[in-house]
Amino acid sequence: MITFSEATLAELSIHRIGNKLQDEFYVLSEKSMHIQDEMLNQLLLQYFLSPYEKTNEIYRFTHPNNDLNLNEVYHFAEEIFANGEVFHDNTKKLATYLFEISNHPKIKSGELYVAYFENVQIEGDLHDTIGIFKSETKESYLKVYPEQNGFGLSYEQEGININKLDKGCLIFNTDKEEGFKVAVIDQTNRSTEAVYWKDEFLKLKVRNDNYNQTQNVLGVYKNFVTQKLDDDFEISKTDKIDLLNRSMKYFKEKETFDMDEFSNEVIANKEGIESFKNYKKSYEEEFDTSIADNFDISDAAVKKQAKAFKSILKLDKNFHIYIHGNKELIEKGFDDDKYMNYYKVYFKEEQ
Template sequence: MVTFFEASLDTISVHHMGNPTQNEMYALSDYPLELKDELMPKLLMQYFLTPFEKTNEVYHLMHSSGDLELNEIHHFVSRVFEDKSKFHEASELIAKYLYKVSNHPKIKSGELYIAYFKKVQIEGNQLDAIGIFKSENKETYLKVYPQQGGFGLDYEENAININKLDKGVLIFNIEKENGYKVVVVDKTNGAHDAAVYWKDEFLQLKIRNDNFNQTNNTLGVYKNFVTQKLDDEFEMSKADKIDLLNRSMKYFKEKDTFDMDEFTGEVIGNPDAIASFKTFKNQYEQEFDTPIADSFEISANAVKKQARVYKSVLKLDKNFHIYIHGNKELIEKGFDDDKAMNYYKVYFKEEA
């Protein structure tokens, strides 16, 4: 999705972010960072841009009122794209705004980097981009060096691992009227309120409803329907649920285009269950304001992503795991009265 073979780091400013709820202040630098050698820009490019090579979701900046001009980040980056001499001033305003919305006690302090890149590629276009990155987690590193015919050992505390970007966003200078093209990284773990502030409070993002997200959302909604809703209305075994998940994944892997009626007919089959699924989908669309089309081109990347979380494992106590990949008619469930235990009978032709 994002590549940077020809990209260059033009300007970067660094500030420190505290947490206002912990009575920690922020510290702003007076001028952009001066990069004194050729290696530092390369290391920073690796740190900032490499995590975006695997991103597929594209977002837009938005505002809950519907007025994009009220999105602070949109306003700040627009000023820079129009006049790059305002870069450092805008970086200070971005830092102050992030501090303002960092209003959860579990949000960690750290360094904030605002960078201006040239020739970063997204979806075939080489564009200028503004990156905003925050480092929150520090590590200790050992350093080994030659010393008097042998080696010495030292360490450095509170150092940054350039292979682990905590938070980052790239805002590309295209589609300004739609909220720009935006890709985001957020490795936060912890309290929900602390986790959502980067995307929801600070950036105010809305995911672009393209084929990737149509595919991803449909598979996600269907998985939730099978695992959470079907039990309320139908009596189904776990093996039957796994079969429904496997059939849906098979459909998405084999088809080029999704068709709602075709999918529900081939995968679900039961008219009552089909009606229940469509109701479940409509509720999702209304709750998250995310329409899912009845027909769209299937994204192979989205299918690959969802395949990682589609479970086809039947866990039996702590003794056995049965992986179900194909015909569910080859597995039967029963109950042994003498042992007072459930059992599964599995049919196969040969052992691998």
């Protein structure tokens, strides 16, 4: 999961990339920008980063020769992370390189933005992050403004919709030896000419390791229990907490994950299992990602996800009940005299 509530935009360079097969050229800016306007800063953060909140597939840089230093984007990113003073010079090298591989006649020209962010969160950790974005689609906008006793109307052509990022990638300053963690978006081209962004320019491969697979299943199951179950069943909060506890127990005790085994042992209800599998299928379609049915469980991913699996029953502002084990030892009732709900908890010893 990627979030940017704590992120700041430290530096930004903008260049323009044409299609050389269409006899277009590139234009490089002389210097980078440090955005001082707070509103503009927030709009740019929204434009660049908000599309990644639904991104779950994480990639790594690669190269056919298995030498990461031969991957141009990896090389430039590594230099920027090592020395921030070379940021703008390396953004110009990135722009020139992108121009050179933009050799399909249908590739659109557009602005290239290279940004340096601080405190972007991925998988629970904050990292400095390089963002590379390209805007290709321009739109027209109407402007309405007060004028005398009514309103005036004008328009602006060739505007950029900040809710529609065309192409982009985020490179997180972590796991450098494995090719960094990289998130990628390409909204404008899904046909053969689109490969130039992810495959030719970035040269990425899916980080389809045990960590990613473990995290995906735990994340989908948590969302299913906390957000979806209420739509299909009448279920108490204690039952939800129990389902979360049982899933975490499964992942902590098992070495390998099996979807059918997990469903039968943890959910243990035919209708609930069917609902979960339908939810998983819908999730895969919505986010264009595949969730494996079998894999080796990553202890590191389980440990990190365990922090998000809350087993706390919050009662008004007076009490929090932590449920770690047998849910049969807690009963819910209603007091007619006080006209209030209550929980009865059974235990043998105080500690």
